[in-house]
Amino acid sequence: MKKFWKVQIILIAILLLVAGCSSNDDNKEKNKNDSKKTQETVGTTDKEKNKSTEQLYHEIGETFEMTAYYADAKAEITVNKVWTEPGEQHKEYIEENLASPDEDTNVTFIDFTVKNKSDKQIGLGDLLPEYTAANTEVDVSYPKNDKFTDFLNSFKYEVEPGEELDLVGAVATSKEDKYTSAFLWNITQEVPEVVFHTPQSERKDKIGIYDIGEAIYPIDHGEEGYLKVTINDITIEKEAKGLNHTLDNSSYLVLDVEFENTLKEEQPITAGIPSAVIKGDEVPHTVEFSLDGKWIDVYHSADAYVQPSKTLKGKVYLEISNDDIEKVNIYYFNPALLIFPEYSMKLNYNL
Numbered sequence: 001m002k003k004f005w006k007v008q009i010i011l012i013a014i015l016l017l018v019a020g021c022s023s024n025d026d027n028k029e030k031n032k033n034d035s036k037k038t039q040e041t042v043g044t045t046d047k048e049k050n051k052s053t054e055q056l057y058h059e060i061g062e063t064f065e066m067t068a069y070y071a072d073a074k075a076e077i078t079v080n081k082v083w084t085e086p087g088e089q090h091k092e093y094i095e096e097n098l099a100s101p102d103e104d105t106n107v108t109f110i111d112f113t114v115k116n117k118s119d120k121q122i123g124l125g126d127l128l129p130e131y132t133a134a135n136t137e138v139d140v141s142y143p144k145n146d147k148f149t150d151f152l153n154s155f156k157y158e159v160e161p162g163e164e165l166d167l168v169g170a171v172a173t174s175k176e177d178k179y180t181s182a183f184l185w186n187i188t189q190e191v192p193e194v195v196f197h198t199p200q201s202e203r204k205d206k207i208g209i210y211d212i213g214e215a216i217y218p219i220d221h222g223e224e225g226y227l228k229v230t231i232n233d234i235t236i237e238k239e240a241k242g243l244n245h246t247l248d249n250s251s252y253l254v255l256d257v258e259f260e261n262t263l264k265e266e267q268p269i270t271a272g273i274p275s276a277v278i279k280g281d282e283v284p285h286t287v288e289f290s291l292d293g294k295w296i297d298v299y300h301s302a303d304a305y306v307q308p309s310k311t312l313k314g315k316v317y318l319e320i321s322n323d324d325i326e327k328v329n330i331y332y333f334n335p336a337l338l339i340f341p342e343y344s345m346k347l348n349y350n351l
Contacts, residue, residue: 053208056342057182057194059201065117066185066193068126073118075127075159077185079195081111084178090170093142097172104175108197110138110183115164124165125155129183129195131171132336138169138183179203179221182336191342198222207334211348218272218332218345225263227306229272232256234349236325240317242295246286251325253285255316261306269296269304269312276318276328280341283324288317326350 058064063078087094090107098105114127128137141148145168148154159165173181178197185193200206204217204226212231219227233256240252259272269289276285289296291303291314298304306312320328330347337343 053206056191056207057196057200060195060199064193066127067189068122069186069188070126071118071120071122073116073120073122075122076113076115076117077127077129077193078113079110079183080113082108082183082195082197084108084173090172093170094172097139101172102174106173106175108171108173108177110169111167112169113164113166114159116159116161119161121158121160123155124157124159127159127185128154128169129185130187131173131177131181131183131197133173133177133181134171136171138171140167140169142170143168176221180335190340192340194337194343196336204228205345207343207345209346209348209351216332216345216347219263219267221263225261227263227267227272228260230258230260231274231330231347232258234330234347237317240288243288243317243319245319247284247319247321249322250319251322253318253320253325253328255318255330257314257316259306259312261308261310261312264308266305266307268298269306269314270298272306273298273316274330274332274347276320276324277331277341278324278327278329282331283320283328286319288319290315290317 058077058079060079060082063076065074065076067073068075084106087101087103087105087107093107094101094105108131110129112129114124116122124140125137128140130137139151140154141150148157182194182196196203202222203220205220210216212234214230216229216231217226218229235254235256237252237254240254243252253276255274257272259267259269261267270287273287273289275282277283287298289298289304291312296303296314327350329351330349331341332345333341334343334345
């Protein structure tokens, strides 16, 4: 506090000294400072974006602190390793946990360490991560161990103050889950503790802000391919030839879009169409698509797909209320974190 008041006294003295300078000098100094501020903003924009994004998740191998929801106590978590094994090696476990497993079903494992940093007990269930694709906590009773005989038994265990546990958890998963899923701790928070199954550094569909004309990947399946979308331009049109308004007092947000599919299967263009959002919430809107001047039903037409190894260009028309259309943002919500809009890929439009 003493240091604070010393700083204030110095600042007041400086202000009194500056007050004696001429108004011309003030203007020159103001212009100089404004210019410097502008240069600093431009020069640090990318760094600030990256810093803001990195605060939304943790990397494998990184130790982070969390607050256990039920115990309202601090704990440390370190994810040491994440891997997937073929379903054939775990048939009994899969059959016990899934009603209708398919040939692509496998088992994902997470090796992690928990430590109670508080002075009170924390139920282990408070420290187990939820795997988003399965919508359940990982099972630390599998593979078999002496400490926990079954899934429910682990929830009864109390982690003592200062106690540290090395755990391995399992969850039945599908082939593509590793590209679309994450481990979450304390999902009651506005920004939960997140570790992505496939780290952000290894993905094309990184969360963050994208410029108009920059490639965005709504689907990224690693070496198996991707659906790439490039939004080259955005305009607002009050009317569109051949379209009738379905919303009262509305206009069209028109996206000039290019879709590229390198996956083995055809992909619906709806998978590459973003959402119109205000303050993180999707606003009511309809979707129409124009291909070479012809209107395509995006939900029922056989033409509303991007074929493997093909590129498709057209215009997406989002009909939006005139009260909202000038304010909307353009988001691609993260499939693993739909209720957490901060984890989206966002277009640098009205941001």
